[in-house]
Amino acid sequence: MQQTMVEGVRVAWARPAPDDRRETASTLIRALVAELAPGSDLRIEHRCPVCGGAHGRPVLPSAPVHASVAYADPWVVVAVAPDREVDALGIDAEVPDTTLDLTALFAPAHAPDLAGWTAIEAVLKADGRGLLVPPNQVLFAPDGVASVPGGGAFRILPVPAGPDLVVSLALRRRRSAPTPTRRP
Template identity: 70%
Template sequence: MRRTTIEGVRVAWAPLGPGDPRETADALIRALAAELAPGSDLRIERRCPVCGGPHGRPVLPSAPVRASVAYAEPWAVVAIASADRFATIGIDAERDGASPDLAALFAPSTPPDLRGWTAIEAVLKADGRGLLVAPDRVRLAEGGVATAPGGGEFRILPVQAGPGLVVSLAVQLPCRPRA
């Protein structure tokens, strides 16, 4: 496992093991969550908001953490943060040099570069709606800020995950009551 911390978010990545890629991701999630929430039940659940199936965003219902996962063959990349500090987080990764076919998603505009694409996907994961929101509707602005329609504002943090990976993290601060 390799790891870094960015503004309080713990990020780890490791090569995928044999079998289900979620096993590698879940091991990383549990290792980082145990540090943030010692003694918590580290059971991970996934429930698709569309079909109700056992896939989607990883949730640790008994630990006060937020989690997100991405896969960029042969890597699993996870992010964990305190639920007190962030309302939501999202992470995305692509292999450096990958060239996903994004033309149809962004036509007639020019598609983003790989860093921009990982930022957009991280926002969509943090937002919770994923590709139910058209990626071309996510707005990336100067200063590492992005917005999703109806989803609010996110900070984009590039992650230095070593050679071979392009990783972006999206975080949203919790709403605080005004005094």
């Protein structure tokens, strides 16, 4: 396992054994959650928001965290952040020599490069609707913020994972509650 931290978000990646991607993702998530929230129940559930099936984003119902996972053969990449700091989180990764033909998804505009594509997918994961939102509807501002119609804005951060992976993190920080003022 390799890991790093990007603005308080813990990110880890590893190569799984054959046919063991999901278990590797669960192991990585549990390791990061144990560091962030010691003593938490490390049970992970996967629930699809569309069909209710046992797939989709990882959720730890009894741990105060948000988690996201990406598969970039032969890698598994996960991100975990405390829910007191982060309201939404998404991660995506690709192997640099991956050839993606994204032309049809973005025509007539130009398709994004690999870093742009991982940023789009990370945003769609953080938004929670995934590819139910057309990828060409993710809009990027020059300040490193991306927005999704009906889903809000997400900060995009590159994750330094070395030459073997292109990784993007999308997050929305939790807004702190306003300080109450006393009235005379």
